[in-house]
Ligand code: IDP
């Protein structure tokens with residue numbers, strides 16, 4: 001099993017999509033093993049988006065992600081990183097396929113409602129920024145035998 005980091009961004013929270021996004025993750029058969037609402041400060045935003053430091057949109061990205069509360073999650077499942085990226089859809093919601101979260105719920109690349117880690121390494125790094133060890137819960141979910149053949 002693999003873990004990935006998912007976040008409902010400030011626009012997702014403000015537009016009332018916490019439940020919608022959590023629900024899509026649950027319905028897929030993924031397991032939520034950590035979840036909290038928080039406000040991201042500038043330092044954490046800069047760390048989280050460090051790979052984009054030199055990009056022209058970096059400042060507006062930091063402003064966006066610190067503009068209101070977010071809901072952060074650790075999500076577990078087989079190939080969770082790539083499965084969740086496909087649920088989320090392309091970065092630009094205008095190009096994201098219908099049926100994906102961004103394809104269904106957003107219009108603008110600077111307001112794309114959700115974040116998901118893009119690799120196993122990013123997931124480890126991002127989970128480490130937002131969650132301490134005791135905030136991630138190891139538990140058995142009763143439906144696992146129905147979600148996975150083995
Ligand atoms: P991702 O969120 O799909 O992984 P990244 O390329 O990692 O996309 O970019 C991080 C975030 O930065 C995007 O989700 C989006 O909010 C923002 N972003 C990316 N490219 C642009 C852009 O060209 N203009 C404005 N914001 C952008």
Ligand code: MG
Nearest residue numbers: 115116117118
């Ligand atoms: Mg990214």
